Amino acid sequence: MPRYARAEREALADLLLALGPDAPTINEGWVTRDLAAHLLVRERRPDAASGLLLPPLRGYAERVRLRLAARPYAELVAQVRRPPVWSPVSNPLADELVNTMEFFIHHEDVRRAGPGWRPRELPPGLQAALWKRVGPLARLTLRRFPADLYVQAPGHGEISVGRGGEPLRVVGAPAELALFLSGRQRVARVQLDGPAAAARQLRNANLGM
Structure with missing residues (x-):
């Protein structure tokens, strides 16, 4: 069975490392470090992840994200690449269903912020x-x-x-x-x-x- 979520995650992690922590993304106000920290909130901080969807909790989620973004960049990317198996959104049972579109979109958030990008030929x-x-x-x-x-x-x-x-x-x-x-x-x-x-x-x- 194809593992598109894993492939997009690996490709995004490779691109994040290649571009460094301060490369632009198409997410307004975010550079690559911010995007990596967002992914860690989603996968590793269930106490804050609900703030990604619920407006009353967004302030807390953003504070957690900013603290994560202050960590060494290589550490952030390593954690993006290797999600915890206990995570509700990235465990082996949920990964393909939940993360295929998520990681495709965030991969493109970085790709399409650079000059001269073209749509990829996707399988x-x-x-x-x-x-x-x-x-x-x-x-x-x-x-x-x-x-x-x-x-x-x-x-x-x-x-x-x-x-x-x-x-x-x-x-x-x-x-x-x-x-x-x-x-x-x-x-x-x-x-x-x-x-x-x-x-x-x-x-x-x-x-x-």
Whole structure:
């Protein structure tokens, strides 16, 4: 069975080491050190990880992240590369399901912040795995968008979501749709077909979690 989560984790760790602690990411205000610390909060600090989703706890999660970010950078990356087996999100039973899209997206957060980047040629199996996660993500992030949205990955399928209105189609490879729907619209290679105003609103919407 392919282990796409492990492959993306290893590739991200290699890139983090190659670029060093102060390289840019596409996450506003974050450099590579910040991104590495975020991943450690998610995997190693269950007391703070809920703050990644729950606004009342975000202050605590950020304080924990900043303390982690102050550690030696090589240590941070080593811990990203080798997650604890006890972690709810990275144990062997959960890893592929929970981390395939997570680590693909964060790998691209670093890759696409540099000059001259191009989309990677991804294995068909990875694109298929990402497509399985695009549907739930689309329903979560676009359910209130004021249009009939059709999220389409040629060769994989189509999902309809939104609150109704003029139709707007979002077309791209599963990997690009995953980036778009997680709030990385400015670097995602997707095509929007429909009313210009709705397309502009979607490109500038605060998507992701």
